[in-house]
Structures are given as C-alpha cells and as structure tokens.
Amino acid sequence: MLTFFSGFGLGTMLTPVFILFFPPEFAVAATAIVHFLNNVFKLFLVGKHAVKSVILRFGIPAIVGAYFGALALGKLAVSDTTLHIGPIDTNLLNVVMGILIFGFSMMELLPRLKNLEINKKYLIPGGAVSGFFGGLSGHQGALRSAFLVKLGLSKSQYVASGVVIACLVDTIRISTYAVSFDFGVLEGSADLIGLATLSAFGGALIGKKLLEKITISFIQNLVGILMIVISILLFLGLI
Numbered sequence: 479m480l481t482f483f484s485g486f487g488l489g490t491m492l493t494p495v496f497i498l499f500f501p502p503e504f505a506v507a508a509t510a511i512v513h514f515l516n517n518v519f520k521l522f523l524v525g526k527h528a529v530k531s532v533i534l535r536f537g538i539p540a541i542v543g544a545y546f547g548a549l550a551l552g553k554l555a556v557s558d559t560t561l562h563i564g565p566i567d568t569n570l571l572n573v574v575m576g577i578l579i580f581g582f583s584m585m586e587l588l589p590r591l592k593n594l595e596i597n598k599k600y601l602i603p604g605g606a607v608s609g610f611f612g613g614l615s616g617h618q619g620a621l622r623s624a625f626l627v628k629l630g631l632s633k634s635q636y637v638a639s640g641v642v643i644a645c646l647v648d649t650i651r652i653s654t655y656a657v658s659f660d661f662g663v664l665e666g667s668a669d670l671i672g673l674a675t676l677s678a679f680g681g682a683l684i685g686k687k688l689l690e691k692i693t694i695s696f697i698q699n700l701v702g703i704l705m706i707v708i709s710i711l712l713f714l715g716l717i
Contacts, residue, residue: 479677484694484701486586487619488678489513489612491701494579494708497717499670502575503555504663507655508671509616511664514648516678520641523682527638532601532629536622537643539602540609541650547613548651552658568715575615576713580706582617587702594624601625605643613651618644 481488489509496505554571561568585591596604604625612618622643626636655661664671711717 479681480697480701481678481681484698486583486698486701486705487617488516488681489616489619490579490582490586491705492674493616494705494712496674497575497708497712499667500663501555502571502712503551503655503659506551506575506614506616507652507659507661508664508667510648510652510655511671512674512678513616514645514652515675516682517641517645517648519679520637520682521645524634524638524641527632527634528642529631529635529639532626532631532635532639533642533646535601536605536608536625536639537646539605540612540618540622540643540647543606543609543611544613544618544647544651545609545654547610547615548654548658549613550610551614552654555659563714566714566716568713572712572715576709576711578611578615578617579709579712582611582615582620583702583705583709585620587698592620595628596624598625598628601629609647612644612647613654618647 480486481491484491492509492512493505496508499505500508551571554574557570559570561570561573585594604621608618608621608625611621619640622640626640629636631639708717
C-alpha cells in the first residue's frame with residue numbers, strides 16, 4: 479500500500495522487503511508473483527487503452543531481455559563465489575542485488591534521475607535493457623518510464639501500455655524462475671504473498687480512481703532510506 483504514497487514502484491519496494499523473509503533469488507521470484515497478479519488485475523481496469531505499436535516496439539525486446547535477466551539471476555543464485563569485504567564474507571548475488579536495490583532506490587529519490595527521459599529512437603534497446611533488469615532483480619518500472627514518457631501518450635495510454643509490457647515481462651521471468659528455482663521454498667509463505675497481493679490490488683483500485691500516485695515527501699524519504707539500509711546490509715552479507 480505504501481507504493482501509492484511513496485512514489486516507489488511495487489517491484490522496487492517489495493523486493494527488499496521480501497529479502498527480509500527469503501533468500502534474494504526467492505525474494506525476486508515472490509515479488510514477481512505479486513507483481514504479475516497485480517498487473518493482471520490492472521489489465522481489467524485500464525488495459526483497453528494500451529497502444530499496440532508501443533507494446534510491439536518496447537514489449538517484445540523487453541521479453542527477450544527478461545529471459546536473459548532471469549537466466550542471469552539463476553546463475554548468480556547457484557554461484558559459490560565468496561567475496562571478502564573487510565572482515566565480512568558475502569556472496570556475488572548479495573553484492574549484485576545490494577547494488578541494484580541501492581541504485582534503483584536512488585533513481586526514485588533523486589529528482590534528476592527520477593525525471594530521466596530518453597529519446598524514443600532508443601525504444602527497442604531500451605526495452606531490452608528494461609526487461610533484463612526486470613528479469614534479474616525485478617527493477618523494470620523506472621527504466622520503462624524513462625523511455626515511454628517521451629512518446630507523447632495520454633495518461634491512460636501510458637499507464638495501460640506499461641501494464642501490458644509489465645505482464646509480458648513477468649510472464650517470461652516467472653516461467654524462467656520456475657525452471658531455475660525450487661518454488662517449494664515459497665509454499666509455506668502463501669499467506670505473506672497473498673497479503674501483499676491483496677494490498678497491491680487495493681493500491682491499484684485507488685490509483686484507478688485518481689489515475690496517478692500521491693507522493694508524500696516524508697514517506698518517500700523514509701521508505702527510500704530504509705530500502706538503502708537494506709541494500710547495504712545485503713551487500714555486506716548481514717541479511
């Protein structure tokens with residue numbers, strides 16, 4: 479529910495929260511399930527406004543990128559590379575995820591990065607890059623927005639096209655995770671994932687009525703700081 483008031487995307491915010499409960503790769507997978515179900519729900523609310531040309535030019539490359547990003551996450555999850563940071567031992571996956579959570583949190587906090595706009599001529603490679611990070615860590619919304627915002631879409635078209643693209647990315651990455659990971663690890667956490675999904679539905683319903691988020695600076699800064707703290711602890715292997 480905080481995503482509605484903080485300005486942070488669901489994937490950006492929920493992944494570090496789930497990392498407190500699951501190993502990083504399963505936190506990404508659990509977030510992907512919630513993210514997918516929430517976007518399917520949003521499809522029924524706004525999907526009719528999606529622009530086909532945007533979905534084809536950005537969404538198809540995003541699917542390809544998501545597949546390779548999800549494969550990369552699988553490789554990192556089984557890597558036995560140990561990294562020594564001073565007196566602390568950590569692993570490659572923790573370091574990569576810590577850096578990504580930190581980086582994408584800063585993208586949402588710093589106005590210069592949050593308002594980033596990229597020329598539409600880079601739409602196809604932009605889709606691939608956005609999809610790759612979506613598959614690797616679930617962070618796809620910030621980059622997708624940087625590309626789609628330059629297309630001159632109406633608010634409804636912008637939201638709907640983003641939802642369809644997110645559904646495509648989530649479908650391919652969840653399918654790839656299912657092959658790479660044992661989802662049995664998540665079976666005992668159906669209540670946690672279900673609660674997060676219902677809360678996301680609530681945010682989507684409010685968003686449908688107002689069509690844009692309400693960003694409260696104090697909440698945004700507090701949530702951002704907490705996410706950065708989690709990213710640093712993860713980087714150091716302390717969680």
